[in-house]
Amino acid sequence: MSKQKRIAGNVANYVDERTGAAAWLKKNLTKVFPDHWSFMLGEVALYSFIILLLSGTFLTFWFDPSQNEVIYHGAYAPLDGIPMTAAYQSTLHISFDVRGGLLMRQIHHWAALLFMVAIVAHLLRVFFTGAFRKPREFNWLIGVGLLTLGIVEGFLGYSLPDDLLSGTGIRIAEAIIQAIPVVGSYLAFFAFGGPFPGHVFISRIYTVHVLLIPGIILALITIHLMLVWYQKHTQYPGPGRTEKNVVGYPLMPVYMAKAGGFFFIVFGVTAFLGAVASINPIWLYGPYTPGQISAGSQPDWYMGWLDGLVRMAPPLETHAFGHTISWNILIPGLIIPGILFTGMALYPFIESWMTGDKREHHLLDRPRNNPNRTALGAMSLSFMFISLINGGNDIIATHFHLTINEIMWFTRIGLFVVPPIVFVITKRICFSLQLADRNLVLHGRETGRLVMLPHGEFVEVHEPISPEKAYTLTQHEQVPALALPDEDSNGVRNPGGLKRKIRARASQANAEQIPAVTASELHELEGGHH
Amino acid sequence: MANEIEKIKDPGLPAHKHRKADLDPKAADRAERQVSVLFLLSGAGTALFIFAFLFVKTDTFVYLPILGTTNAHQLFLGLGMAASLFFIGMGMVHWAKTLMSDTEVIAERHEFRSSDEDRQSFVDTVKEQASTAGLGRRKLIKRSLGFAGLLAALPGVLILRDLGPLPRKALNKTNWDKGVRLVTDPGYRPIKASDLEVGAVAQVLPELPEGTERTLENIGTDAVLLIRIRPEEFQLNAERLSWTHEGIIAFSKICSHMGCAVALYEQQTKHLLCPCHQSTFDVTRAAKVIFGPAARPLPQLAITVDAEGYLVAQAPFNEPIGPSFWERSS
Ligand code: HEM
Ligand code: FES
Numbered sequence: 058m059s060k061q062k063r064i065a066g067n068v069a070n071y072v073d074e075r076t077g078a079a080a081w082l083k084k085n086l087t088k089v090f091p092d093h094w095s096f097m098l099g100e101v102a103l104y105s106f107i108i109l110l111l112s113g114t115f116l117t118f119w120f121d122p123s124q125n126e127v128i129y130h131g132a133y134a135p136l137d138g139i140p141m142t143a144a145y146q147s148t149l150h151i152s153f154d155v156r157g158g159l160l161m162r163q164i165h166h167w168a169a170l171l172f173m174v175a176i177v178a179h180l181l182r183v184f185f186t187g188a189f190r191k192p193r194e195f196n197w198l199i200g201v202g203l204l205t206l207g208i209v210e211g212f213l214g215y216s217l218p219d220d221l222l223s224g225t226g227i228r229i230a231e232a233i234i235q236a237i238p239v240v241g242s243y244l245a246f247f248a249f250g251g252p253f254p255g256h257v258f259i260s261r262i263y264t265v266h267v268l269l270i271p272g273i274i275l276a277l278i279t280i281h282l283m284l285v286w287y288q289k290h291t292q293y294p295g296p297g298r299t300e301k302n303v304v305g306y307p308l309m310p311v312y313m314a315k316a317g318g319f320f321f322i323v324f325g326v327t328a329f330l331g332a333v334a335s336i337n338p339i340w341l342y343g344p345y346t347p348g349q350i351s352a353g354s355q356p357d358w359y360m361g362w363l364d365g366l367v368r369m370a371p372p373l374e375t376h377a378f379g380h381t382i383s384w385n386i387l388i389p390g391l392i393i394p395g396i397l398f399t400g401m402a403l404y405p406f407i408e409s410w411m412t413g414d415k416r417e418h419h420l421l422d423r424p425r426n427n428p429n430r431t432a433l434g435a436m437s438l439s440f441m442f443i444s445l446i447n448g449g450n451d452i453i454a455t456h457f458h459l460t461i462n463e464i465m466w467f468t469r470i471g472l473f474v475v476p477p478i479v480f481v482i483t484k485r486i487c488f489s490l491q492l493a494d495r496n497l498v499l500h501g502r503e504t505g506r507l508v509m510l511p512h513g514e515f516v517e518v519h520e521p522i523s524p525e526k527a528y529t530l531t532q533h534e535q536v537p538a539l540a541l542p543d544e545d546s547n548g549v550r551n552p553g554g555l556k557r558k559i560r561a562r563a564s565q566a567n568a569e570q571i572p573a574v575t576a577s578e579l580h581e582l583e584g585g586h587h
Numbered sequence: 588m589a590n591e592i593e594k595i596k597d598p599g600l601p602a603h604k605h606r607k608a609d610l611d612p613k614a615a616d617r618a619e620r621q622v623s624v625l626f627l628l629s630g631a632g633t634a635l636f637i638f639a640f641l642f643v644k645t646d647t648f649v650y651l652p653i654l655g656t657t658n659a660h661q662l663f664l665g666l667g668m669a670a671s672l673f674f675i676g677m678g679m680v681h682w683a684k685t686l687m688s689d690t691e692v693i694a695e696r697h698e699f700r701s702s703d704e705d706r707q708s709f710v711d712t713v714k715e716q717a718s719t720a721g722l723g724r725r726k727l728i729k730r731s732l733g734f735a736g737l738l739a740a741l742p743g744v745l746i747l748r749d750l751g752p753l754p755r756k757a758l759n760k761t762n763w764d765k766g767v768r769l770v771t772d773p774g775y776r777p778i779k780a781s782d783l784e785v786g787a788v789a790q791v792l793p794e795l796p797e798g799t800e801r802t803l804e805n806i807g808t809d810a811v812l813l814i815r816i817r818p819e820e821f822q823l824n825a826e827r828l829s830w831t832h833e834g835i836i837a838f839s840k841i842c843s844h845m846g847c848a849v850a851l852y853e854q855q856t857k858h859l860l861c862p863c864h865q866s867t868f869d870v871t872r873a874a875k876v877i878f879g880p881a882a883r884p885l886p887q888l889a890i891t892v893d894a895e896g897y898l899v900a901q902a903p904f905n906e907p908i909g910p911s912f913w914e915r916s917s
Binding site: 088132153154156159163231232235238239243257288289296297301304307310315318321329332333345346349350351352368370371372373380381383385417450461462525528531574 | 593594595596597598599600601640645646654657658660661662664665666668669670671672673674675676677678679680682683684687688689691692693694695696698699747748750751752753754757758772790792803804806807808810840841844845846847848850851862863864865866876878879880881882883909910911912913914915916917
């Protein structure tokens with residue numbers, strides 16, 4: 058023990074004399090992290106990214122990003138003698154000849170799916186708990202950037218093997234580029250080095266996939282984590298937790314051990330999936346040729362909503378003055394995603410404009426306590442979900458014995474009808490949960506025990522809840538609507554015009570709440586009991 | 588806020604509850620043993636990995652329930668790796684949860700806003716620096732700098748110019764032309780009308796001059812589907828009817844929506860279906876779109892037979908094939 062300590066001391070001394078790190082470390086090794094399962098979602102995203110870096114680097118050792126034509130003579134007999142690109146051939150080689158190659162390919166692909174699931178789940182956690190509020194707006198923006206880059210990175214990744222399925226995806230991407238007004242065909246020719254499919258696209262996206270985007274993602278993750286570190290983590294409300302403190306475990310050793318252990322668990326689970334669950338068996342699809350297609354072409358799930366929107370788009374094109382504008386591609390492929398992602402990125406600013414709230418927030422909201430935000434989130438989710446349904450319309454049709462036509466009309470109409478309904482219902486649900494909280498605080502928990510009153514009536518015994526619980530259920534702020542008068546001090550009607558009206562309306566909607574139990578209400582009630 | 592005083596009071600952080608292992612040394616020893624068992628399981632996983640890597644051949648297959656026939660080499664490698672990693676993780680987490688201190692700690696937060704003095708002195712510094720540089724007074728410098736800055740972005744775009752050729756008329760061109768024979772794909776054999784029965788479909792390509800290599804770009808523009816139905820089933824105008832031959836009609840196989848191969852032909856309904864977004868085209872009505880997001884019919888290729896009875900094109904396509912683009916005029 059003493060020897061260990063001496064060595065540790067020497068190392069620490071050596072490092073500190075050269076960096077002055079001790080002062081910084083002293084402060085930061087005891088950094089406090091609050092604990093909650095939902096705080097691990099971001100961690101899963103981080104760990105799956107590390108797994109992607111490791112497994113991806115392994116794949117680069119054999120993958121040949123070239124579209125030169127070769128004739129296959131490898132371990133997979135059914136494709137023997139077939140012409141294909143070197144990219145496809147090398148992916149077959151990884152899958153059948155390199156020991157552990159298929160495992161690594163499958164781990165890489167599963168980790169990519171997990172990465173996207175974790176990012177989306179993490180984003181939802183942040184959204185529904187209001188963790189994006191001041192001072193954390195930058196991290197929200199970085200998160201939206203990471204999500205976008207993840208989608209692009211994943212798409213480029215599964216385009217690399219140059220099999221029939223991925224080539225079809227590239228073909229569609231090319232059509233979207235080509236549809237951009239004025240410059241579309243130029244952009245497409247520059248990207249593909251001439252007419253589709255050309256000979257350069259795979260090698261170009263390879264550089265982007267293994268260097269450019271991972272580099273940017275890594276930089277963004279670094280900033281993201283530095284901000285979390287510096288701003289300290291948010292925490293859920295509860296006894297002893299305030300806007301001015303963080304309650305949790307110190308970084309060293311508990312948090313580190315848990316987080317480190319969790320990394321291995323995530324890696325282990327991904328390896329398990331890679332071992333038993335086949336994914337993207339490119340040898341079954343065959344090499345890409347523009348004249349063929351594999352039935353049931355499906356993109357990875359995080360692209361599915363886009364595909365669903367494209368599938369349900371009405372067949373609209375404008376032909377005028379010798380030019381063509383393909384609304385059927387531009388609207389679902391660029392315009393709607395553009396609006397959705399911009400809206401998502403700007404949401405923290407929109408909300409603070411609506412509520413007029415410019416203060417810092419470190420205590421999270423329970424989703425029910427912000428019914429308007431929660432309903433907006435549920436509404437957007439339902440939009441995505443309906444698009445996603447249509448992205449799998451062929452699969453759903455065969456499973457549920459529906460026609461593609463029925464599903465298309467259901468989703469076309471649903472896209473406009475369902476989100477508002479979801480908004481209203483979610484808001485109602487939030488109100489009833491708030492009401493339930495209120496009743497719980499006022500009347501206590503139902504025990505299920507019945508007692509008979511003297512006159513023969515049965516009543517259930519209620520047990521009062523603990524002061525901790527009562528505090529947790531009532532601590533949230535209920536901000537009143539902004540006072541935005543119709544008339545300003547000079548008697549001008551409707552100052553600020555439409556903008557003021559929208560803001561007044563939105564702030565009203567945000568302020569709708571079931572009043573939380575106050576101390577005096579509770580007091581009165583208790584007084585009545587005794 | 589007015590009702591702040593009315594809020595139910597914060598009772599403060601509840602007293603720390605000790606775990607079994609904190610109080611009972613026996614429980615702590617038990618936890619220690621559990622942790623080591625987890626670490627040992629990880630070791631066993633690693634052993635499985637090494638065994639599979641060295642001794643299970645890459646082409647060994649085993650049958651397993653649910654999974655079906657699976658490559659044993661990669662399965663055992665994967666299971667070994669999964670166990671090796673997973674149990675290290677479980678061990679660490681269990682250790683942290685049972686034996687490391689779980690007393691909650693409270694840390695104070697500080698506000699992010701800098702102090703007013705700091706902010707003021709920052710503003711002053713910036714102002715002073717700006718005035719030393721003369722940014723405020725020297726308008727000409729500011730404007731010409733903006734101008735040069737914008738201009739300097741241009742080379743960044745221009746330098747990418749050689750990524751590819753200009754499209755020019757390339758998107759309007761295919762290898763189909765008057766008199767070019769239709770050849771089978773695969774095989775590249777010329778075909779006669781009698782080779783195709785009623786109800787049949789075939790993929791064809793234009794015959795290329797001897798010695799020309801057929802590229803994927805060619806296939807991406809030239810691929811054509813031949814379909815033979817009974818001639819009386821056509822509902823075509825006179826011109827389009829004259830583009831068919833004895834019930835054989837030819838369409839570009841490249842979807843007019845986003846360019847996928849329109850590969851599915853339904854004999855009963857005489858519909859062509861594109862699997863990408865399910866655009867459906869009616870063969871009897873010159874590939875009119877009857878369902879889906881495609882906005883235009885598949886371009887029809889005018890065909891006839893040459894002196895030897897082989898199918899040939901009457902003319903090139905009269906419109907660009909494939910997805911739309913800005914310069915497309917119809
Ligand atoms: C956020 C990060 C990443 C995502 C979402 C992602 C996603 C993907 C996906 C879905 C594939 C297709 C795999 C298949 O089924 O064959 C792929 C292929 C590939 N990725 Fe990544 N990847 C990421 C990062 C990386 C990194 C950092 C590298 C290398 C340093 C890399 C190297 C490769 C290579 C070489 C291939 C093609 C090999 C093959 O498919 O067998 N990837 N990627
Ligand atoms: S590409 Fe054919 S329907 Fe979209």
